Amino acid sequence: MGTYFSNKSFFLFRAFLTGRTFLTGLVLVWAGLVYSPAGAQQETPPAQQDAPVEEITQEEEDSQQQLVNALLSLSESLQARRERLDALTVEFGALEDDIDKTAQEAEIEGLGEEIVQAEQEIDLVVLGLQARQYTIDGTVTEKTELKDEVAKIFEPIIQSLKRATEPARRMEELRLLAEQAESRITVADLTLENLNIYRSAETEYPAEVQERLDRYLEIWAERLQESENLALALDEQLANAKRAQGNSFKQFSQDFGNFIINRGTSLFLALGLGIGFLLLCQGIHMIAAYYYRRSHDGVLSAAMRVFAMMLSIIGVVGGFMIAITIFNIRHDWLMLAMSLLLGLGISWTFVRSLHSLLEQARVLLNLGAIREGERTVINGIPYKIERLSVYSKFYNPVLKGGNLIYPVHELLGMHSRPVIKGEVWFPTEIGDWIVRDGHHYQVMDQTPEHVILQKPGGAEDFVPVAEFLGTLFEVITNGYCAKYRFGLDYKHLSDAREIIPKKISAAVKARVEKELGKGAIIAIDTRFIAMGDSSLLFDVMVDLGPGYGKHWRRMQKYINCAVADMCLENTWTIPFPQLVIHKGA
Known part of the structure; x- marks a missing residue:
């Protein structure tokens, strides 16, 4: 009853189904963000959370x-570098040779870079990687350009992604820094x-x-000690980060509850x-x-x-607008931004496939070259178009499995x-x-793909439909004409016109009715058709009624x-x- 209407709404999504790569990725991102524990709409303030006091174990101490x-080791190394830098600066002022000044200047520049690096390493040990996020999150800039305003709209998505992946990224960065420290130790x-x-x-x-x-020797010994200390500090931070993850099930339960x-x-x-x-609109449709x-x-x-x-x-x-309104009323900016992004993706793919969609709309409105209730041919087989919709239904009443479903774009x-x-459907x-081809068969099964033909002895042939329809065959179920030709000597020429045909017809009729019963023969005719090279030719034609198709081969025997x-x-x-033999001269 409502197949047309229940399927009609899927036509509206054909626009963005053609851009399935873009939208599939979008949906996956959406699914990840929706469950992002850090992107929840409202979070419990830290002051209201009860932080359990755990005992400090010996391992933590x-x-x-x-x-x-x-x-302490990194601080001593930094102080030594600074003292060395001060000493080189004093020596640089007393030098007069340009070559010595150039070498000294390069050494001072390299030492300055090492001091900056050492200060960064001390900050990393003291503050950890999470301290970097403070200055990044606190950065506020005024944007006036259109692309920047659009970026602001989707900023919650990016921030949620960053927060959702922050622990994993921090762990990975610690691993990379630890590998760099080990590489420095090796060098x-x-x-x-x-x-x-x-x-x-x-x-x-x-x-x-x-x-x-x-x-x-002094410089590289210091570098070795610094690298070892940094590697040790990074290993400890990595271990602390793993311990800080806590109970995964407890964290999952808390995040799921907030979600x-x-x-x-x-x-x-x-x-x-x-x-x-x-669904309300679909109900009205139905x-x-x-x-x-x-x-x-x-x-x-x-x-x-x-x-x-x-x-x-x-x-x-209307359903899409209702969803956007709900997100706006509840101040769920992340889901609102994702909904807008989804709408942009749908609009973009709709515009790209507008021409194809217009053609499909003509078909669905029953205004195209193919129309509901009419007859069409698919792969050489006729079908009736039962229903035109996003997934249209075609039907052949005499085939098993003769119901076909075709999407509208294939029409x-x-x-x-x-x-x-x-008219005949098959x-x-x-x-x-x-x-068929001089052989006697019974049709046992026929589908849109193949026809099964059984010989009187029970053997079966599986014939593809295209091959079956491409050959000549005679359907004898509802009656047929059995023919037989024979010849007689020329000395019977005087009886050939009337006497012989009458006697043959009577004999054939009696024999067939004896074997098949009375009523089997509709008509019988024996004709003198020609004077052949060596005999008088006669044709016997017996017309049988419906229901005697299985006796086709036996009829030849009965007439003979x-x-x-x-x-x-x-x-x-x-x-x-x-046989005429000509003797040569």
Whole structure:
């Protein structure tokens, strides 16, 4: 009753189904953000949360002490670098050689970079990675450009993504920094090994070279110690971050509860009211379609289809607007931004596929080349178009599985014509007897894909429909004509016109009625048709009624036996074919 209307609303989504890659990604992002525990609409203030006081274990005390030791070591290294920088600055002012000044200036610049790096490492040990987020979140800038204003609208989405992935990103960054520290330790060890090779050699170096070796050894020893301290501090921070994750099930329960209380309520109201409005419009469709089809022979007019499509548009757009209004009233800016983004995606894909959608709309309004209630041909098989909708229904009454469902976009380019009363929907029906390529078959099954033919002995042939329809065959279920030809000698020419045909017809009729019963023969005719090269030719034609198709092959036997009996009874001679031999000169 309401197939057309219940499916009609899906046509409106064809616009964005063509852009399924974009929208699939959008839906996945939406699903992730909806459950983001950090993106809940309202969060419990920290002051109202009861923070349980846990006892500090010995492991945590050792960890804290290791962090303190690492901080002290890094501070000493920083102080030593600063003292070294002050000393180099004083020496740089006393130098007069340009080459020495250039080398000294490069060393001072490198030492300054190391001091900055050491200060950053101390900040990392003391504050941790989370301190960086403070200055990022607190940055507020005035934006006046259109693209920046659009970015502000979708800023909650980005922020929710960042908050949802912050713990994982922090852990990954700590791992990367720890790997860098281990790499520095390896480089420092290799460098110190190279320096010790020269120091262990029993060679007197010039004073300048010896001083350079000692200075390099001191610098790289400090770098090794710094890298080891930093690696230790990063390992401790990584371990603390893992311990800080706490009970996963408890955190999940808390996040899920916040979702249900805040964003879950908004989603429930928005989806419930939006879908409810859409179902209301669909209910009006179904009721209107039911009463209209009852009074118009089951076919919808173009005006009724336009009315149905308008109600479908109102249902979809109205449901979407209701959802946006709910998010706006409940101040759920994240879901509001996601809804707007979804609307933009739908609009974009709708515009891109506008031409195709207009053609499909013509088909759904029953104004195209293919129309409801008419006859069309699909893969060589005729079908009746029972229903035109987003998923249209085609039906063939004589085929098993003759119900086909086609999406509306595959109907473009198809044609139909009005159905003529009494016309055939398939050449055969299940149970029919046919003669194909000189063989006798019964049709056991027929579907849109294949036809199963059974021989009288029980063997079956599976024939594809295209091959079956491409060959000539004779359906003999409702009656057929059995033919038989024989010849007699020329000495019976005087009886060929009347006597022989009458006797043959009587004999054949008697034999067939004996085997098949009276009423089997509708008509019988024996004719003298020609004077052949060596005999007089006669044709016996027996017309049988419906229900005798399975006796087609036996009929040849019955006629042959009747003709043979009459030849013996009347001493008619059946000549052999004459063979003429010409003797050469």
